[in-house]
């Protein structure tokens with residue numbers, strides 16, 4: 174699945190006046206894909222997004238839309254190419270959710286700004302698929318940051334552009350909303366052939382759901398590839414310089430105590446048991462002598478250790494502490 178790049182750049186350099194943020198950038202944004210743009214704080218993600226949108230000029234090189242330099246494309250024409258959800262505050266809070274979403278139709282309504290029946294249906298549809306219909310009549314200043322963020326995404330949908338660019342769209346959202354927004358963006362890419370580019374710090378979601386990653390390497394350039402390649406060949410590690418986080422297992426590294434236990438069992442009960450043990454400094458080793466039998470079903474939560482039964486992992490950890498402490502005495 175090698176889709177055509179809709180946005181591309183070669184030898185691009187970005188920054189502010191004398192301050193070069195990233196250089197030698199060669200990037201392709203592909204049609205029908207979700208691309209997540211990641212990198213440490215201050216590495217230049219927002220700067221590159223703004224440069225791609227034509228909101229700030231590159232220091233060197235050019236960004237092209239279907240091979241044509243965006244600097245030669247009129248601003249009003251760009252509104253049919255990109256919809257943008259940046260982190261800047263809204264200019265006015267004195268409008269309703271629906272009015273905000275409807276501003277996404279402005280490039281289509283002409284100078285009078287009046288919405289046709291079809292425009293209204295598109296606003297309704299965008300509210301519906303972002304789960305914000307209940308916010309339509311609420312004043313923006315009465316809404317939470319997360320609710321506003323979802324309306325901004327609805328507004329971008331309404332604009333019906335081939336490219337959607339978002340800067341940290343999940344920043345204020347709770348877990349369910351973060352997952353649903355990233356899934357929504359992925360569906361827009363796959364089912365509606367949009368090119369979606371989002372800067373994000375959501376490593377787990379990006380590794381699972383992005384078609385491609387762009388990685389901003391601080392002070393250097395942008396690396397590009399599919400998530401698994403970037404993990405396996407070490408480029409993700411090179412960019413983030415992970416400390417205390419094991420990327421391959423997706424786990425935070427905990428202090429090892431040299432205390433080992435063996436586990437039987439499977440599924441989520443096995444995983445949560447392992448999690449509790451490792452968080453408390455125990456290592457799971459299938460050759461260890463001490464055995465814990467993990468319950469088979471969540472309806473019967475009983476762990477077995479040394480012929481005794483425990484009804485919570487907290488009790489199991491206490492029992493293990495006693496066993497290992499008595500061995501050291």
Ligand SMILES: Nc1ncnc2c1ncn2[C@@H]1O[C@H](COP(=O)(O)OP(=O)(O)OP(=O)(O)O)[C@@H](O)[C@H]1O
Nearest residue numbers: 189192194212213214215216217218219220221389
């Ligand atoms: N308006 C500006 N003028 C001058 N320098 C700026 C400006 N905005 C950002 N910078 C600098 O450019 C660099 C990149 O900032 P940018 O906001 O693009 O990073 P980012 O990767 O989006 O960071 P974060 O993950 O924290 O949002 C930083 O060193 C920042 O201080």
